[in-house]
Amino acid sequence: MDGLRFVxxxxxxxxxxTAWHHEFWNGTQAKEAWPDLSRVTMFGNMGVQLFFxxxxxxxxxxxxxxxxxxxxxxxxxxxxxxxxxxxxxxGILVLFIWPAMGEGRTIVDWMVNLTMLQQGFGIPHMDxxxxxxxxxxxxxxxxxxxxxxxxxxPLRLLAFTMLWPLAVIATSGIHANWREQMLVPEYAxxxxxxxxxxxxxxxxxxxxxxLVLGFxxxxxxxxxxxxxxxxxxxxxxxxxxxxxxxxxxVALFAAIALISLTRLGHVSLPGLALAGALTYPxxxxxxxxxxxxxxxxxxxxxxxxVLLIVLGVVLTAAYLVxxxxxxxWGRKLSKATAAGLRRITVSLTGFLxxxxxRLHRERS
Numbered sequence: 061m062d063g064l065r066f067v068x069x070x071x072x073x074x075x076x077x078t079a080w081h082h083e084f085w086n087g088t089q090a091k092e093a094w095p096d097l098s099r100v101t102m103f104g105n106m107g108v109q110l111f112f113x114x115x116x117x118x119x120x121x122x123x124x125x126x127x128x129x130x131x132x133x134x135x136x137x138x139x140x141x142x143x144x145x146x147x148x149x150x151g152i153l154v155l156f157i158w159p160a161m162g163e164g165r166t167i168v169d170w171m172v173n174l175t176m177l178q179q180g181f182g183i184p185h186m187d188x189x190x191x192x193x194x195x196x197x198x199x200x201x202x203x204x205x206x207x208x209x210x211x212x213x214p215l216r217l218l219a220f221t222m223l224w225p226l227a228v229i230a231t232s233g234i235h236a237n238w239r240e241q242m243l244v245p246e247y248a249x250x251x252x253x254x255x256x257x258x259x260x261x262x263x264x265x266x267x268x269x270x271l272v273l274g275f276x277x278x279x280x281x282x283x284x285x286x287x288x289x290x291x292x293x294x295x296x297x298x299x300x301x302x303x304x305x306x307x308x309x310v311a312l313f314a315a316i317a318l319i320s321l322t323r324l325g326h327v328s329l330p331g332l333a334l335a336g337a338l339t340y341p342x343x344x345x346x347x348x349x350x351x352x353x354x355x356x357x358x359x360x361x362x363x364x365x366v367l368l369i370v371l372g373v374v375l376t377a378a379y380l381v382x383x384x385x386x387x388x389w390g391r392k393l394s395k396a397t398a399a400g401l402r403r404i405t406v407s408l409t410g411f412l413x414x415x416x417x418r419l420h421r422e423r424s
């Protein structure tokens with residue numbers, strides 16, 4: 061799974077560098093600078109779909125059997141240390157070094173970006189890749205709600221993975237912000253499908269679980285096909301029929317099923333754990349800094365040399381963030397957050413209990 065996550069990240073990186081419709085290759089559009097490679101890397105945006113399926117599996121795996129403070133603490137400790145570094149360095153670039161890329165962004169936007177909630181307030185990202193984090197956060201809210209409502213049982217979780225996408229379908233004619241924010245409509249079946257794969261992995265095969273998985277795969281493929289085909293035309297400039305993306309989504313689910321439900325999941329190769337650890341900082345750091353480096357180097361170096369240099373810089377920066385930020389501060393932040401939430405819970409419980417007891421005495 062670590063190796064698959066790293067592959068997903070590198071697919072996104074190559075998509076942004078060699079296919080997406082920027083002109084940082086010495087004034088030439090990416091697909092024209094890479095006419096052959098771009099016909100393959102144009103599908104790299106499917107790395108995001110792969111991320112969301114894996115997230116459905118892994119987040120349920122890591123939260124099952126835990127309480128809300130432990131879950132929230134683990135997510136904050138995992139997400140924020142590397143994210144804060146990425147926001148700081150990206151803000152420095154787009155506000156002070158390359159203001160043309162940061163047009164319309166302000167110091168206030170930069171500060172709000174540190175919360176990871178900027179999209180909810182309609183504030184622009186300092187780096188475009190942060191949009192996926194907003195989708196992830198809304199999925200985490202659903203997991204926390206399931207924990208709070210005591211729905212973390214196989215049967216109730218299976219019902220949720222069916223009802224969530226059905227709610228998306230039932231409200232498809234409603235164009236309202238609450239639907240977009242609450243239901244995460246474009247990506248619900250990807251997350252839900254990953255959750256069903258976890259249920260099969262943890263609790264075994266049943267016809268009901270496979271039927272719900274199949275429903276989510278079909279729905280995810282249909283939705284992805286429509287959106288990705290449009291994006292291929294608008295963001296890359298290639299015409300790709302929707303059925304190609306249907307097949308890709310099915311293949312992504314199949315890959316995760318093979319890894320989680322067969323002996324492939326027990327295969328351990330050197331470097332895979334490190335590759336998985338680098339996935340998140342690579343994703344966070346690669347876009348605007350990578351584009352800036354391409355813009356600076358492409359007028360003086362061969363495109364292949366530029367691509368290798370930029371990839372090397374991004375991977376090195378990701379390792380440094382992992383080694384000196386995530387390893388050093390991630391677990392500490394996670395434990396501190398969980399402990400703080402537990403103290404708040406105990407205090408609130410005591411306060412509410414005391415208030416209830418006083419009211420009872422007064423009535424008596």
